[in-house]
Ligand SMILES: Cc1cc2nc3c(=O)[nH]c(=O)nc-3n(C[C@H](O)[C@H](O)[C@H](O)COP(=O)(O)OP(=O)(O)OC[C@H]3O[C@@H](n4cnc5c(N)ncnc54)[C@H](O)[C@@H]3O)c2cc1C
């Protein structure tokens with residue numbers, strides 16, 4: 317009976333994964349669906365997915381948390397900057413496995429932030445202390461009922477007791493999240509993903525973000541030992557988030573909006589390009605936003621020979637590396653390989669990524 321219940325949940329999850337991606341037509345899509353079919357045929361990662369879907373902490377999942385799981389100190393990514401266009405051996409490092417926990421987090425604050433964006437603040441003493449800048453969590457939307465896949469959100473703020481996300485309702489899951497009240501319990505898994513690496517010695521950090529990308533960069537902005545320029549872009553003034561907070565941390569914030577309602581009219585690259593031509597310093601970019609913006613910044617980094625850490629925004633289903641929904645092509649010394657944005661990323665160096673239409 318229990319087996320049937322779980323099998324039904326898995327089948328309905330894969331159906332939801334297919335629905336989730338039915339609007340996409342990229343050439344990697346067939347691989348993604350093939351991967352899902354392989355999973356249905358008994359991929360070893362299936363127990364992890366069962367645990368997540370069944371809202372249980374699977375033993376395999378705990379095992380994947382790696383040798384650091386009992387340590388209080390979260391694993392740190394060392395910088396990976398000795399890369400050059402002709403030597404890809406520095407790419408695809410073995411990341412320390414993230415410490416991933418599941419927790420019933422209690423909503424302690426939930427309110428409008430700006431425009432359509434909302435802040436959701438949870439008491440999360442298990443996940444909170446483990447968070448590194450650039451990581452995300454997977455949230456199980458309580459009101460969704462039949463739609464049981466979790467939704468991924470960048471961790472905007474975190475401390476020993478809590479985590480916050482900054483989200484914009486765009487569909488069924490995020491619209492349902494509006495209904496959450498203070499005191500409600502929400503199941504979260506996190507922190508997930510690799511997070512941004514440390515700044516390389518002697519480099520000047522530059523932040524570039526679009527829309528909710530600011531949320532993913534806030535903890536990095538706070539952690540960096542030096543403050544440089546932060547380029548923020550959005551459709552209109554209401555999409556430019558938390559600039560006062562970045563300014564308060566000492567960042568020189570430059571804003572562009574598509575409609576000119578705040579800052580310079582245009583794209584973030586319209587502000588970045590003239591600035592770059594005047595620079596003598598060796599810059600290192602930390603970027604989060606829509607994929608066309610990431611690609612534009614990555615192209616500039618490759619052309620000018622600096623490092624750019626790009627946080628990819630791929631649709632995700634399981635969020636923990638089991639379903640292969642989020643794969644991208646990543647360069648290796650011998651050619652390329654599939655990399656999972658949720659587990660191997662979401663942050664990749666610009667030279668690692670093979671962009672597809
Ligand atoms: C690593 C990561 C971090 C994220 N961080 C944030 C965040 O901090 N704040 C925030 O508001 N959102 C964030 N997102 C996007 C968020 O996960 C989606 O908006 C959410 O899953 C949509 O769920 P839904 O059920 O409301 O929409 P659905 O009904 O599933 O989809 C509604 C619409 O939203 C689009 N959509 C779904 N997922 C994404 C996505 N990943 N990126 C862009 N569009 C998407 C769909 O294509 C569709 O057009 C993040 C996504 C990822 C992968």
Ligand code: FES
Pocket residue numbers: 631632633634635636637638639640641642643656657658659
């Ligand atoms: S979302 Fe399942 S492997 Fe990345």
